Amino acid sequence: MSEPAFSLKATGRLRRRQLVNKGMGALAIGAALLAVAVLAIVVISVASRGAGSLNLAFFTQNQAQGFNPKGGGVLFAIVGSAVLVGIATLIALPLGVLIAIYISELAPPRFARVARMALDISNGIPTIVIGIFVFTMLVAAHGQSAFAGSIGLAIIMLPLIARATEEVLLLVPSSQREASLALGVSRWRTTVQVVIPSALGGILTGTTLAIARAAGETAPLLFLTSLGASGNADANPFHPLQSLTLVIFTYSDLDPAYQSKAWAAAFTLMCFVLFTSLAAKLALARYRKKLGG
Amino acid sequence: MATSHADRDPALKRTRGWLDRIGDPALKAITFSAAALAVSILGLIAFELARGSRLAFHHFGLGFVTSQTWDTIHNQFGALSLIAGTAVTAVLATLIATPLAVAIALFLTELAPKPVRALLGALVEMLAAIPSVILGLWGILILGPFVENQLEPFLGSTLGFLPFFRGQHSPTGILTAVLVLTIMIVPIVASVTRELFTTVPPELREGALALGATRWEMVRGVLLPAARPGILAAVALGFGRAAGEAMAVLMVIGGTIGIHLSLFSHSDTLAARIAGQYQGASTNLQISSLVYLATILLVISLAVNVGAQLLIKPIDRRPRRRRIALDRALEVQGLSAD
Numbered sequence: 337m338s339e340p341a342f343s344l345k346a347t348g349r350l351r352r353r354q355l356v357n358k359g360m361g362a363l364a365i366g367a368a369l370l371a372v373a374v375l376a377i378v379v380i381s382v383a384s385r386g387a388g389s390l391n392l393a394f395f396t397q398n399q400a401q402g403f404n405p406k407g408g409g410v411l412f413a414i415v416g417s418a419v420l421v422g423i424a425t426l427i428a429l430p431l432g433v434l435i436a437i438y439i440s441e442l443a444p445p446r447f448a449r450v451a452r453m454a455l456d457i458s459n460g461i462p463t464i465v466i467g468i469f470v471f472t473m474l475v476a477a478h479g480q481s482a483f484a485g486s487i488g489l490a491i492i493m494l495p496l497i498a499r500a501t502e503e504v505l506l507l508v509p510s511s512q513r514e515a516s517l518a519l520g521v522s523r524w525r526t527t528v529q530v531v532i533p534s535a536l537g538g539i540l541t542g543t544t545l546a547i548a549r550a551a552g553e554t555a556p557l558l559f560l561t562s563l564g565a566s567g568n569a570d571a572n573p574f575h576p577l578q579s580l581t582l583v584i585f586t587y588s589d590l591d592p593a594y595q596s597k598a599w600a601a602a603f604t605l606m607c608f609v610l611f612t613s614l615a616a617k618l619a620l621a622r623y624r625k626k627l628g629g
Numbered sequence: 630m631a632t633s634h635a636d637r638d639p640a641l642k643r644t645r646g647w648l649d650r651i652g653d654p655a656l657k658a659i660t661f662s663a664a665a666l667a668v669s670i671l672g673l674i675a676f677e678l679a680r681g682s683r684l685a686f687h688h689f690g691l692g693f694v695t696s697q698t699w700d701t702i703h704n705q706f707g708a709l710s711l712i713a714g715t716a717v718t719a720v721l722a723t724l725i726a727t728p729l730a731v732a733i734a735l736f737l738t739e740l741a742p743k744p745v746r747a748l749l750g751a752l753v754e755m756l757a758a759i760p761s762v763i764l765g766l767w768g769i770l771i772l773g774p775f776v777e778n779q780l781e782p783f784l785g786s787t788l789g790f791l792p793f794f795r796g797q798h799s800p801t802g803i804l805t806a807v808l809v810l811t812i813m814i815v816p817i818v819a820s821v822t823r824e825l826f827t828t829v830p831p832e833l834r835e836g837a838l839a840l841g842a843t844r845w846e847m848v849r850g851v852l853l854p855a856a857r858p859g860i861l862a863a864v865a866l867g868f869g870r871a872a873g874e875a876m877a878v879l880m881v882i883g884g885t886i887g888i889h890l891s892l893f894s895h896s897d898t899l900a901a902r903i904a905g906q907y908q909g910a911s912t913n914l915q916i917s918s919l920v921y922l923a924t925i926l927l928v929i930s931l932a933v934n935v936g937a938q939l940l941i942k943p944i945d946r947r948p949r950r951r952r953i954a955l956d957r958a959l960e961v962q963g964l965s966a967d
Contacts, residue, residue, distance in 0.1 A: 357843035361740055367732035368741070368749060371819070374812055375756045381771050382763060435667050438660035447664070453938055454668040460866065460934035461674070461927065462873025464900045468923040469674045472681035476916075494667060524652035552760025555875035555900070558907035581762045581876075588766050588880060595770065602763045613758045614751070 379606070386603020389596040399567025406593055408567075410601055415569045416577035419482050420561065421550050423573055424489035429543055431490075432497030433532075439498070440505040441527055452502075455495040466491050467556030475560055482577040485561035489553060493546040500542025504535040507627040537623045544616035548609045554581035580605045678927055681920035684913060693921055699886045699902070701909070706918035708925055713888045714896040715929075718803060718878065719871040721892075722810035727864050729811075730818035735848060737819075738826040750823065757816035765880030768809040773800030773881060780804070781893055796891040801883040804892045809877045814867035821863035825856040862940040869933040873926060875900035899926045 346354055393409045400408030435455070439448045470488045478484075508531050516526040532539075557579055565576040580601050587598035685693065689706065696707025733753060737746055781798040788794045829852055837847040853860075883895025884905055897905075899922050910916045 353843050353846065357845040360845040360848070364732040364736040364740055367729045368736040370729065371733050371753055371756065371815060372749065375752055377771075378756075378759065378764070378767050378812070381767060431663050431666070434660045434663035437656075438664040442657055442660060443664065451664045451668055454671050456938060457931065457934045458667070458671055458674075460869050460873075460937075461930055462869075462875065462900055464873070464875040464903050465674070465678070465923045465927050465930070468681070468903060468920055469677050472677045472920060473673075476681075491670065494670075498667065522649045522652055524656035525649065527656060548758060552758075552762070554760070554762040555904050558904055562907060581760060584762050584766055585876065585880070588769060598766055602766050605760060606763055609758055609760060610755055614755065617751070617754070 382599065382602050382606055385596065385599035386601075386606075389600035390603065394597070394600055398569055410580065410583055410597065412565075412567055412569045413578045413580045413583040413601065414604075415571055416482065416561075416565070417551060417579040417581070419571050419573055419577055420485050420489060420557070420579055421547055423483065423486035424493055424550055425543065425547055427486065427490035428493035428497055428546065432494050432543075432546075433501050433539060435494075435498040436501035436505055437527060437532075440502045441531065452499075455498050458491070459495040459499075462555075463488075463492055463553055464555040464558075467559045470556070471559040480559075480561050480563055480565075480576040482561050482573045482575060485557045485577070485579075486573065488556035488560050489550040492553060492556065493550050496546040496549060497539075497543055500545065501535070501539045504538025504542070504623070504627070505531060507538070507624065508534045509627070534627075538620060538627075541616040541620040541623065544612055545620075548613040548616070552581060552605065552609050554579075554585055557582055675927065678920055678924040682917055682924050684917035685921040686917075688914060689918075689921075693918070694925070697886065697888065701911075701915060704912060704914050706915065706921075708899065708922055710886050710888050711897055711899045711902050711922065712925065714803070714882070715872050715898040715900070715926075717896070718806045718810055718882070718898055719868055721803075721807045722814060722871045723864060723868045725807070725811045726815045726818055726867060730815050730863075730867075731822055731853075731860065733815070733819040734822035734826055735852075737823050739844060739848065739852075750820070753816045753819050755816075756812070757820065761813065761874060761877040762880075764809055764813060765877040768805055768877060768881040769801065772808060773805055776800060776802075776805045776808070785893075792890045793892050796889075796893045798893060799883070799895065801881050801895060802893055803882065803889075803896050806878050806882040806896075806898075807892070809881055810871040810874060813874060813877065814871050817870060818860075818863045818867045821866070822856065822860050825859040825863070826852055829855045858940045862937040865933050865937040865940065869930050869937070872898075872933070873900050873930050875904035879904045899923075899929075 345351075393407075395409060395414065396411055397407075397409035398412045399410075400406075435451065439451050443451065466488050470484055470491070474484045474487065475481075512530055512534060513526055516530045517523070521530075561576045562578070562582050563576060565578040565582075567578075570577060584598045584601045584605070587594040587601070685706065689696065693706065694708050694712065696705075697710045698705045698707045699710075700706070737750055737753075741749060777798045777800040781794075781804065784794045784804075785798070833851050833855065834847055837851045838844070842850065878898050879901035882897055882901055884897050884901065885895040886897060889896065903919050903922050903926075906915070906919055910919055
């Protein structure tokens with residue numbers, strides 16, 4: 337048995353190239369692991385601190401009277417969040433769908449491009465700036481209210497819903513539209529009775545993602561609906577109302593018993609946001625496959 | 630359509646309900662006004678902010694931008710140290726986040742086995758969905774103590790010869806803010822970059838591999854150049870997010886005026902300063918100064934966003950399927966809160 341005259345092991349330049357290749361691969365794996373580790377640390381620390389402070393009273397009671405960090409719950413903030421996001425959705429959903437219909441079905445290409453760009457740019461505006469905008473427009477004259485907060489949230493949701501809807505409208509096969517038009521059905525009936533139903537699943541999941549986003553907003557609410565909000569459950573949109581996010585923010589600065597309430601609120605909010613956006617994403621992926629996107 | 634039978638034949642026309650006669654123009658008018666509203670809201674925001682900041686502008690003029698004071702007692706306000714704080718935190722976060730995000734995207738498209746791809750991709754997008762106030766809470770109560778007791782002493786003892794790593798250790802400050810912002814924007818940049826990589830035609834990468842390139846050489850020679858404008862746009866969007874983030878930064882940066890070299894020191898940003906004053910703004914001049922800050926922030930974000938749009942524009946001319954893939958990727962950036 338003699339050694340072979342040459343070996344297949346890389347040497348010299350090739351060996352160096354392969355080493356660089358391996359090194360870069362290791363770096364990429366390291367970065368991905370780091371991202372997962374950070375996510376795990378955030379989620380686990382919120383869950384472990386939040387779950388411990390969760391109890392029935394947390395969901396069913398309002399803020400305790402006076403300085404009483406141990407007692408009470410955040411029912412008022414849950415109701416407030418629901419009212420704020422609910423009204424914002426009622427404003428943003430119809431508007432967003434109408435905008436998407438115009439952009440994808442009716443508009444001349446040039447205007448469609450302008451509108452699309454305007455939506456993308458307003459999506460990039462810092463939410464605190466939107467808060468200040470609604471403040472100077474409404475609150476400076478009429479005072480704080482949940483309604484003002486909802487308008488701020490609706491401005492944030494609008495580009496998300498419009499762009500998501502536009503995308504699914506583009507996915508609706510044009511053969512469906514053509515078949516309907518060829519049968520003599522008018523354009524608006526085609527849109528309302530053929531295109532929209534076919535895109536409904538995508539519109540709803542896009543809206544769900546926007547709701548998840550709006551439920552996590554804090555900055556725009558500070559100037560619109562935070563001051564003078566009561567610690568009792570109140571669903572009147574013309575009063576200033578608290579939200580879960582505002583409670584997390586204000587409690588984070590107080591004594592540890594309040595901080596543990598902030599963790600519990602953060603855990604509640606995180607579960608809501610992660611589950612809704614995950615479910616919406618899964619539904620959207622399934623829906624895209626169905627339409628052959 | 631415009632010249633259907635129904636339009637020409639009066640007998641047929643009568644069989645159409647009134648709804649069908651006004652339906653088309655009505656749909657067009659309603660949807661057009663909605664779209665016009667969406668476009669005009671941008672102008673309305675700019676107008677309202679300009680109106681609201683007029684008082685401060687009369688008082689301080691453009692000197693507002695170059696003045697460092699923020700003195701509520703003597704009613705003297707300036708934005709310079711806030712602009713500096715915004716620039717430092719956003720630039721540093723972007724610098725740390727970009728290579729990390731590109732590496733994650735490479736791992737997800739090139740290296741990971743199929744099932745891992747889907748799972749990990751979903752996890753990264755989950756990170757983008759966590760509301761910023763929760764990241765702020767985590768940053769102040771968990772990351773903060775770690776920064777104060779471990780990270781800053783370590784950086785001080787190893788890199789303390791640099792002016793950036795000196796001074797009092799503290800749970801709050803620029804370093805903590807940069808780390809929180811990095812966590813916020815990594816998933817945004819990573820998911821956009823990942824979508825970009827998947828839109829690079831497989832022929833290109835197969836060609837490079839067939840010519841004997843290693844995987845890394847294929848990435849450097851084919852994948853990265855093909856995706857470069859898109860990655861730049863994604864980075865710009867990430868920078869815009871970091872510069873505009875109010876809550877998470879407000880909770881961890883310390884909120885002091887002044888420009889310091891050390892990353893351990895407290896600072897403040899435009900967005901965080903506005904948000905932090907929500908209870909305290911008492912005089913009209915102070916409120917107007919806050920609106921002035923918001924105007925500066927709006928100008929920065931418009932510049933960044935329009936820049937990103939222009940970078941993406943050449944991609945827009947590509948076939949529809951790829952454009953949709955990119956749109957889908959960009960809509961992820963709307964997911965991260967605040």
